[in-house]
Every structure is written in structure tokens, then in C-alpha cells.
Amino acid sequence: MDKLLENALKGDELSISRVLTRIEYMTDEGMKYLEELSKKAGSAHTIGITGIPGAGKSTLISSLIEEFSKRGNKKIGVIMIDPSSPISMGSFMGNRIRMQDKTMMNNVFIRSIASRGHLGGVSSEAIMLIEAMDGLGFNPIIVETVGAGQTDTEVVSSVHTITVVNVPGTGDEIQALKAGIMEIGDIYVINKAEYPEADVLYDEIKFAIDSGNWNGWKPLVLKVSALKKIGIKELVDAIETHEKYLKESGKFIKKINERRKKMIELIIRRKIDEKINEVINKEVLDNWTDLLTIVNRIYDDVKKSL
Known part of the structure; x- marks a missing residue:
């Protein structure tokens, strides 16, 4: 070492x-x-915070850090994934700026990374960092996804407990019935619970969950106000209850194995993509003949390099 x-x-x-x-x-x-x-690695409880942009995910994470700290969590890791520019692939890292006060806490380590255009909310880089922070002794590890809405579902194979943050007043209270992001949560949070539309959204989501068939864990629905720090204690209670359920059912280790399989898959895909791009650039620039000949030659070249 x-x-x-x-x-x-x-x-x-x-x-x-x-x-x-x-x-x-x-x-x-x-x-x-x-x-x-x-x-x-293999002992950290990983918590995914996902939901639409503007739902208050960063503010919620800030409140969660405070509550976990009160409960004696000595090393809290946070990975915040910001959207990337489609041109430069860079990122403003606005989440990091909003969490600046938490970076000063001795027991908290916050890492911001760019999504690099990766759809699904979580990139290979993020999953590698989850594994690394687990090995470094951080527990829990909180991951904020990029906030891609209904496509933000790859977090399922990367974390133990998925918290989907919803916000009232968007003019779309039937979002609870949508496919995608509304099917992956272990806990559904109605943030900005002081808004008058919060009760309507809560009822819609509760109805959708009560109407479903659940094998083992039935998702919980909670109302919170991250800004006013209302309902945060109850949310952490729910997160810890889900952690206990995962450990007792044997699903805790299974989730870690799923994360590692996804990590290996994404690393391999990235290496293959890099090789494909390298060969494509060379073939197109220096050796153009016809489409099918080029495709077959590139395929053979990439296959030989694996």
C-alpha cells in the first residue's frame, strides 16, 4: 500500500x-x-436521492447530513452528480456550492462529479466512487443523481435505499402514476410539505402504492420540509428501517453485488467505447472504402484488442 x-x-x-x-x-x-x-468495501449503507430538477434534493441532503451526524455517524460520504454540458462535458457543480457549509464538517466528505452526459442518473465514475468511499470507511454514503426525471432509474442497481423526492405545485399531481422513476423508490418524499398542494400529491402517491403488489418491502411515503427541517428525523428513521429490512432479508449484500456487476459492466463498456472511437477515427480518416467493409474491419480490430 x-x-x-x-x-x-x-x-x-x-x-x-x-x-x-x-x-x-x-x-x-x-x-x-x-x-x-x-x-x-461491503459494509456501507448507500442511499440514492433522486427526483426531478428543482425538487430540493440538495437541501434535503444537507438536512440528512445534520440528522445522521446527530446519531453519531462518524464518516458520512456524499457523491453529488451534476449535469454536464453536451459541448464541453464540463459541469458548473452548483450542488457543491449549495452544500458549502457542510464541507466544513469534520465527519463529512462531499465529492461532486459531472454526469458526462450519462443517461440514467449514475455514471461508471459515480459507481466506482461509491465502491471506493465504502472501502475508505464512509457510512452512510448518500448519492444525489443528476435529476433527469423519468430516465433517472439506473440508480436502482447502485444503491441500497432509493429515496424519490417529489415536489407539489408542478401542475402534474398525477405524476405518481407515471412509469420509470415512480416505480423504483423505497421511500417517496413529498418535499415542501408546507405548500397547500402537498396533501394532494401525498394522496396520489399513497394511492398508487396502496394499489400495487409489493414483494417484501412496501414503499413508504413521507411529507417533509427540507428547508424548515420538518420531518427529517422521521425520514432518517424510515431510511434506517429499510436498512434493517435489507440486512434481515439478505438483500443488503445482494445490492452490493449488483453494484459491483454494474461497475464492471460500465468500466468494460467505457474501455470498448474508447477503442471503437479510436479505430473509427483512423478508418474514416485514412482508409475509407465502403460502409460495410469499414464496419466489419472495425469490428474485427476491436475484437482482436479485447
């Missing part, structure tokens, strides 16, 4: 940041760090 990883395991924030950066960019050194940390 080299000095940087050793210091990261001791809790040095700068070392943690450098280790995670190497992992995020999939350097050779970073992949070795990920391999070492995977050996230590």
Missing part, C-alpha cells in the same frame, strides 16, 4: 480527494487503488 492510499484510509481529506480523482479518471494507479479499496 502506498503512502497516499495509507493517508486516505487514515482520513486525510486531501489524500482522499487525490485517490478518488485517480479512480474517477481510471488511471492505472487509480484502478489499483479501487482494487485495494474493494477488498475493504
